[in-house]
Amino acid sequence: MTIIVTGGAGFIGSNFIFYTLKNHPKYRVICLDKLTYAGNLSTLKDVMDKPNFKFVKVDICDREAVYRLFESEKPDVVVNFAAESHVDRSIESPDVFLRTNIIGTSVLMDACRKYGIERFHQVSTDEVYGDLPIDRPDLFFTEETPLHTSSPYSSSKASADLLALAYHRTYGLPVTISRCSNNYGPYHFPEKLIPLMIANALNDKPLPVYGKGENIRDWLYVEDHCKAIDLILQKGRVGEVYNIGGHNEMRNIDIVKIILKELGKPESLITFVTDRKGHDLRYAIDPTKIHTELGWLPETKFADGIKKTIKWYLENRSWWEEIISGEYMDYYDKMYSNR
Ligand code: NAD
Ligand code: DAU
Numbered sequence: 217m218t219i220i221v222t223g224g225a226g227f228i229g230s231n232f233i234f235y236t237l238k239n240h241p242k243y244r245v246i247c248l249d250k251l252t253y254a255g256n257l258s259t260l261k262d263v264m265d266k267p268n269f270k271f272v273k274v275d276i277c278d279r280e281a282v283y284r285l286f287e288s289e290k291p292d293v294v295v296n297f298a299a300e301s302h303v304d305r306s307i308e309s310p311d312v313f314l315r316t317n318i319i320g321t322s323v324l325m326d327a328c329r330k331y332g333i334e335r336f337h338q339v340s341t342d343e344v345y346g347d348l349p350i351d352r353p354d355l356f357f358t359e360e361t362p363l364h365t366s367s368p369y370s371s372s373k374a375s376a377d378l379l380a381l382a383y384h385r386t387y388g389l390p391v392t393i394s395r396c397s398n399n400y401g402p403y404h405f406p407e408k409l410i411p412l413m414i415a416n417a418l419n420d421k422p423l424p425v426y427g428k429g430e431n432i433r434d435w436l437y438v439e440d441h442c443k444a445i446d447l448i449l450q451k452g453r454v455g456e457v458y459n460i461g462g463h464n465e466m467r468n469i470d471i472v473k474i475i476l477k478e479l480g481k482p483e484s485l486i487t488f489v490t491d492r493k494g495h496d497l498r499y500a501i502d503p504t505k506i507h508t509e510l511g512w513l514p515e516t517k518f519a520d521g522i523k524k525t526i527k528w529y530l531e532n533r534s535w536w537e538e539i540i541s542g543e544y545m546d547y548y549d550k551m552y553s554n555r
Contacts, residue, residue, distance in 0.1 A: 218244040220291040222276055222324065223298030225255035227404045228339070228438055232297065235442035237263055244268045246289055248282075249298065250275040253543060258535065259403050276320035279327075286331040293449060295337045296324055302407055303343075303369045304551060307493050310368035317372035318379065325383045325391075333390065335449060338380045340395045342434070342461065343370035347496035350432060353465075356502035357395075359457045366494045381455070390454040394445055397461035397501045400521065401438030402528040406536050407547065409433075410522075413472050414529045415536055417481045424552050427491035429469030432498040436462045437516035437524075447510045461501025462514035471522075478526050489555040 219236065223229040224247030236245055245263075249255045251273055263269045274281045276298045298320060300306065300313045321338065328336045345357040346364035363378075365371040383389040404411040413423050444460045452458060469486075476483055506512045516524075529536060540548075 217242065217293065218246065218289055218291045219293040219295065220246045220248055220285070220289065222248045222294070222296045223255070225249040225251055225257055225259055225271075226297060226301070227254075228399055228441060229297035230259045230403050231401060231438045232295065232442045232445060233260070233263060233269070235439060235446065237266060237269060239446065241268070245270075246285075246291065247271045248274050248276070248285060252300075254301065254405050256403075256535075256539070258538075276324055277315055279323050282323055282327045283330065286327045290331065292334045293337070294324060294328060294333060294335070295339065295445065295449070296321060297339045299339075299373070300369065303367045304407070304492060306367050306369035306372070310372075313368050313372040317369075318375045321376040322379055325380065325389060329383070329387055329389055335454070336380070336383075336389060336391050337445065337449060338376060338391065338393045339445065340377050340393050341370065341373050342395050342397045342459065342499050342501055343367070343496065344374040344377055344395060346370070348498045348500055350430065350498050356500045357459060358502045359395075359459055359505055366496050377457070384455045392448050392452045392454060393457045394448055395457060395459050395501075396441050396444070397434035397436050397499055399438045399441050400435055401525050402532070403535070404438075404525075406540055406544070409468060410471065410475070410525065411529065411536065413475045414479070414526055415540060417476055417479050417485060418529070420481070420485070422487040423472055423476070423485050424487055424489045424555065425469060425472055426489060426495060428488065429467060429472065431468050431495060432465050432500070433468065434461045434499050434501050435464045435466060435471075435518055436460065436514060437518075437521035440514040440516055443515070444506060444512045447506070447512050451510050453509075458506045458510070459501045459503055460506060460512070461503050463501075463503070464518050465498070465500050466518070474522060475526065478523065489552065
């Protein structure tokens with residue numbers, strides 16, 4: 217079994233590579249990644265020398281390079297994590313989101329058609345459903361919830377989902393799609409809420425909470441997401457969408473307070489800043505389908521997962537300090553100064 221993991225130098229893709237190499241030692245795993253600002257080769261250093269692992273620097277939009285790779289490696293399965301993934305960046309510059317998230321996905325699927333494949337799995341997001349009202353805790357996203365996007369990011373992901381379903385219906389491509397809620401865990405890029413707050417708290421910098429901090433996200437430990445994707449590859453039905461989430465809704469402000477408490481830092485570091493444009497209010501996944509069909513259940517409770525995550529950031533300071541000392545500082549100043 218040869219599996220191409222695109223975007224494997226990023227947060228979830230790298231965790232999926234570790235999960236796959238550990239649980240399927242006979243698989244050949246090829247990581248295809250462009251190494252954008254969000255891709256980090258040092259993340260993969262522990263697996264780089266494994267005989268059944270290979271890294272290739274390729275842009276998923278580069279048709280010739282993608283076809284060359286498929287021709288030489290003959291993958292059985294492709295799991296597409298490669299994407300521009302940060303909502304705030306999509307609000308500033310939508311173009312690259314459309315290119316990578318839509319065109320890139322279609323190039324990968326064209327390669328799958330041309331060279332033959334057992335499965336193309338598209339890693340999507342709960343953001344394609346838009347948001348839910350905060351005062352209706354009885355409502356959840358199911359696979360039947362209409363797509364109703366808010367940001368250029370979520371619109372580009374929804375477009376890719378529609379393309380994937382179209383490639384299944386029109387060309388018979390064996391496609392599956394998963395739509396997961398917010399992940400957290402090791403190797404999460406420090407522009408996102410949880411790692412940003414950990415890094416700022418450790419550096420005694422202000423913690424910028426958008427609006428009143430009352431928006432709700434449904435958090436899942438990254439390994440539970442990886443396990444769900446693996447199950448979909450093994451037992452999922454082609455042409456199907458599977459929602460992934462662990463019923464763990466939390467307000468942003470409560471997450472930030474937990475992080476401060478865990479690190480022994482004062483709540484006076486919290487700074488309320490101008491809200492995100494078009495800010496989604498609440499995400500909440502109904503995972504009934506993946507539970508009943510595939511037997512998936514999350515294993516890590518938030519109370520344990522956040523402790524493990526904070527410990528990881530404390531023990532791996534060089535990983536994130538290197539990131540935030542580079543071009544990230546220009547991004548941070550642009551997004552947060554005068555906010
Ligand atoms: P990330 O930003 O940490 O990583 C993205 C990776 O893709 C990076 O390694 C980057 O170099 C690579 N990449 C970007 N453009 C590329 C291109 N044109 N060609 C090849 N590689 C390219 O993202 P993440 O948080 O790990 O998210 C991975 C996937 O999971 C995305 O598709 C995202 O939409 C989806 N997702 C994320 C979450 C979450 O909470 N982070 C939740 C649900 C779904
Ligand atoms: O739901 C899945 C999605 O989760 C994924 O598809 C995205 O790729 C991923 O980035 C994530 O999107 P969010 O916008 O929910 O994540 P983010 O970490 O950017 O923000 C989480 C919440 O925290 C959101 O309500 C905005 C808020 N926030 C974020 C940042 C970066 C702040 O209050 N302050 C901040 O500085």
